[in-house]
Amino acid sequence: MASGRGGIPGPSRPCRLPLLFLPALLPLLVLLAFSFSPSSAVAAAASPGAMHNNNWAVLVCTSRFWFNYRHMANTLSLYRTVKRLGIPDERIILMLADDMACNPRNNYPAQVFNNENHQLNLYGDNVEVDYRGYEVTVENFLRVLTGRHESAVPRSKRLLSDEGSHILLYMTGHGGDEFLKFQDNEELQSHDLADAVKQMKEKHRFKELLIMVDTCQAATLFSQLHSPGVLAIGSSMKGENSYSHHLDSDIGVSVVDRFTFYTLAFFEKLNMYSNASLNSLFNSYNPSMLLSTAYYRMDLYERPLNEVIVR
């Protein structure tokens, strides 16, 4: 996400007591007032005060079944990109239904492609799926975000971020107005997500959070967020659908979504040492190619967008 420090905002002015009070109390009060101001300055500087020292990624694919092949391919391609650009497996939480590669309908067993040219197999021995199959539920997702697990859950399934973490949260699947559908069975509402993010903020589980959502009407999913330090981008606005990019006639289904395709195209040009900024990523989305309007929400984010991307 972003490295470098931002400016510390100025402390709040202490209120001046009226001079009708006894002049004997005045020096004491003035002393107290001065003692408040550094602490308030410290409180205001708590979030930028911690240094950015690690990156996490939480990649969630919320759909299963053969005709949702492209959601799986989206998530796996982003997983590959994130790994390539430097985040190790122990800092990635990957939640997939994982029923594509070994599906009897797959003409290329044990292989998952995101492009018709079949050049890149996204599935292999070094794909570490943390939540697989029916474990991808709303409950597990919220537990991962907030860190409130049962005691038996292993470390590899926990988001062990701290207040210096920059987290990328990527979600794809079928969604609608203020919800995201999990595995045809249940739904995640936007206010649930906002509550989880708020809990994360209170528990200092992140320094900055980037949410990317690739579903229909994606922008409604983060409309309820109100925690500072969160930047969110969705593939379409309310009332718009997100479209798939192309159909692979050999496999028989669409293999990637447009928003993710253009995101990946942007990232393929980078490597671990690049200095591209989020601003250039956002500017690379062309609404006529996406057939929807990529919308991003910056009001909770304090720094301007010409920072460095995940690296």
Add this chain to the structure above:
Amino acid sequence: MQCYRDMPEFIAQQMTNLGAEVYYHEFLPQSKHFHPLKFFTSTASSMAVKPNGTYANFGINTIGIIRAPRGDGKEAIVLVTPYNSQRVQSNELLSLALGFSVFSLLSRATWLSKDIVWLSADSQFGEYAAVSAWLNQYHNPMFLSHPVILDTKMYGANKIIYGPDGTTEKADHMSFKRAGTMAAALIFKVGETRKYGDRDSVTMYAEASNGQMPNLDLLNVVHYLAVHRQGFRVNIETFSSLLSSSWLKVIAEVFQNLGSVLRKINPDWKLDVTVPDYVEGTANLANSMYNQALGVPTGSHGAFRDYQVDAVSLEYSPAFHLRNENAKSSFLLRGGRLTEGVVRSVNNLLEKFHQSFFLYFLAAPSKFISVGVYMIPFALLLAPLPVVASALADDSKAKGKSVDDCKTRGDADDLQIRGGSWKWLKSARVLLVIQIWAVLVSLLPYYISQIPSAMAIQYAVIWAVLSIIILIALYAMFGSPYCAGVEWKLLKATMITSITIGLGLMSIINFATAQLGALILIPMCLFSLPLKVQLEMKLLPRTVLLASNILLTVLGFPPAAFLIMKGLSKGSWTLDIGEFWSWMEFLWEWSSATYLYLFLVHLPCWLLCIHVLLHPCHPPESKVKQE
């Protein structure tokens, strides 16, 4: 080099070479005897195979099953190619070749998630008999206590195959193997070359028994793949006489002009239809409604529908000569790709087709009329009927009360019991008598058909005579409706109530029959007025009413309607009553509910109409005079 005695063995050997599981299914055709319970029970396997006898003339289906290597084996897709094993023709050979090439491709496909069953059905007793016998054994297996001894010298379970290196192996070709629930079925055959053209065409048949249709999605898949991918021309059955009729063109031109005028008024109203589209659509729609109304399946896909499996029949009409090898291999390629595409589409599904319509009429291979639209005219026809019935009953009750008040004041209880609000019971009794008569008439063919070896016309005459005798007997027993003192208004009200109920019930079973029946019955009933009452009207309305009464009554009588329809469609006006008997035989062979409708709803209503027309219209007098 092995010598094959005939086709089933050859097919079985080819399938075994591919590595599929193969078995034979032997069957005998079911008897076409009329049995009253056949309408209500599903055709349980009538014991066509007797345990202690040998039969040389039975049909042999050859079935091959490919198990999906990575699938779970719970579902199957069925491909059917019918051929006549006694007399195989070159077009049937081509359809077998097409089926085999698709089967061999699917045996090597890596994307299979459902099992594939290929049934090469022996159609010497008819294609439907073969497919329905196999399906019956598949879903309702019959376990005999005595093993069946058939002429199994060739196909017996003890058949020994001599392998190429001299070893022998037993082939278990007689045990019936299954593949799970059927997701969908595709029946295809190559017809004969009718005319040589530029494009091969495919005719889709979709209607199953009692007007049921497969899910529209299956037809859409076939149509899209055939037209847009493989370049076939897709047709559905149509009435060619309507296509060339001039009055239909006139109507179409009227609609086109009206539509263009409306479009000029408001460009959003896209109601104009071009004349060829309208004519073709009407012909197709008429045929679709007629086939559904008859209630008889248009092909062996109807056998699948009885088990809730979506199935469609495709008949390829090649436009090339069947000796042309280049054209044949190109046809195999395109037809094979079409079949493979349909199989792959069904294979990728998770559930059976259920998102699209099940109740629809086809106006073109890609145009349909759904239930929400075609229910409206029927509902409009049916909705006023209860109102009419209650208005008539109320009218007669009011008149009856005034008559009773005028006559006498004494013994009011007696009058109110005999007259007043219980008068409708008399007309209900008349209705009951007529319904009993109708039930007896519909059951008569069961006994008549047991008379051996008579011609159809003799059966028909016997049937007509017997029904008239029974009618007279019933009237003698229960009293004629005229001497019971039933008023014509109450009689008409009862008649209208009975057709409301009858048509309403029939519309749930087979909508097309109810719709077509309503078009004739409802005007006939509403226009019926006693002739004596008609004499009191003015000249012009009287003649119009009389003419319409005569026309509708003639049309309403089923044999007459049948003769008129036959004359109009074929152009030959022969008066053959025997054909009516054969038509009825056709209906009950297929357990079509249309037969029940004709005799339990249509015929009683017609007879009641005749009674209303000939009503003597005396006021209820005899009981009052006794006081």
